[in-house]
Amino acid sequence: MRISKNLVAAALFLSAGTVALAQEHQFKLVKQFPVATDGGWDYLAVHGNDLYISHGTHVNVINKTTGAPVTVIENTPGVHGIAFVDGVHKGYITNGKGNNVTVFDLDNNKTVGQIATGENPDAVMFDPFSKRIIVCNGRSKSLSVIDPGADKVVNTIPLSGKPETAVSDHSGKIFVNIEDKSSIAVVDIHKNAVIAEWPIAPGEEPSGLAIDRSTKRLFAGCDGKLVVVNAENGKVVQAVPIDDGSDGIAFDPQSRLIFSSNGTGTLSIIKEVAADNYKVAQVLPTVKYARTLTIDEASKTIYESVAEMGAPTGENKRGTVKAGSFKILVIK
Template sequence: MKLLYTIACWLLSLCLLQTAVAQSGYKVVAHFPVSGNGGWDYINLQPGTNQLYIAHGTQVNIIDKQSGDSLGIIPNTIGVHGIAFVPALGKGFTSNGGSNTVTVFRLDNHAVIDQIAAGENPDAIFYETYSKKIITCNGRSKDLSIIDPVAHKVVHTIAVGGKPETAVSNGKGKVYVNIEDKNEIAVVDMNKMEVVAHWSIAPGQSPTGLVIDNNTHRLFAGCDEHLMVIDADNGSVVADLPIGAGCDGVVIDPALHYICTSNGVGNMTVVKEMNKDQFEVVENVPTLRGARTSCIDERTHTIYMPTAAFEPLQPGEKGRPKIKPGTFQVLKLVHE
């Protein structure tokens, strides 16, 4: 009897240990209300500051990452999708899909400096450190605008052969672009300013969010219920991992070796990078419906996601539900 009791206790301890290991440590700790109505897209944290920037309809809301207090807005960014920063120049840039422009603003007081004509429907935007250029992914014209952040002008346009959703850099002259309508990643050589490869990511479809681990040379492409892991050196598929539906954003925490996908269905899938070829889905952390994009503060391991509450669909009604006025917010998830 004592032996059976000992075995039972051991099995119970093992189960509890496995349960503990299976948890990511992430949970939602705050809901920051944000003024204004309308849709949203990317959220970004200005490096070295407490300032969160949220693309929100026709403006960019800026809030404090600790308190959620409003720090201002950048107006007249029609159909804004994303925000990028060049701290060395004291400038920020927004991609305005509704006006086919990029707004240039000052980081110290958010005053608008300039408007740059870009490609059609500029979506994701980021600062590429190797070329020292701002890059926009233009969904309708199916190309990239390469922008000189000093001169405020497009210096190259690179056709990518499909709808570019988002892009990342290896910091050594290669940029990788999710091509949403072709289920592939296009590789751009920033020295040649041209596409040098197209890599299929099948069975992944409609890739959206994309991050890179430059230590392991692995790309992580968020697709429809799949996270595809791609070798950034040769384009081979390394792993295919299940995630929540409606992913539109992926972040990476190099210190924790976590890749987290923000899923519009209402959860965040946390994947552990065991090594460059082995990965484990740790947990689907509950968030809120619509929280499909995200950014991470790597220093504190904190993740932020914008969303809102929705009106219920009426019988026979299709498409996206209407946003309830006054419910726009940012979720704060901490790692404990």
């Protein structure tokens, strides 16, 4: 049988791709840091040598290498997200039950004020293009735009549904997962207005969101799927299989790896082979309910929060956190 040169070339290309994926660094769970307080949890964030951990009604700050406690930032009821603005030496924490943002001094982690936002502020990020803090208000279905120089809300942007996570292209656009609409809203930060909204079927109820600014691709974490979206036109490029319960998504631009923390107890690691080509590189067993994460790009370390949960009771479908069980998983 004659084999065409094109078929041979294609086979060699696929073989090379498989070898490249096989040679990727294999991540491992290398440490666990116990955290000596109780309560629920959500986002984590790395700043300098410290790891900031949302936890119940406060933020635990620990050393990112040793796990040694640094301090606790108190009075953050229903805490969700943490963001940093180095230019003004301040950090910002969203308080879902307080309908406000706590402002703290990055030099000493002391609270310096609070800013009223919309209802149930959740994810928060700093957009270096506009030099604004962007807050996702879950219940009031809006974004609060905060001037970190004046520490006040300067704009409120209405959305079609519940915002879950936002990312910036660093060129004037903010992309927001709209969880209950299974879509991504595109916000023009010059106009402080939504200029487009893209459905992301077959993905549903997107939670975590990350962006590759070089290829202009968005990565939206949905149950069972990581949906890759073209950030220029909203086209769904690929839906990559992941495990259920995805809540956190991170992207490392150096290795071109995408990470999805899945509440079922796995970390899905996906390789961006090309702008429109994605392959699962590794599925790492972690711990059940480890569903949020952050990446320290400097050390290529992934951190996840988790605790043991008791049996569900009544309306509490997740159960209650077992006292003394909260910890940080360190993956490298």
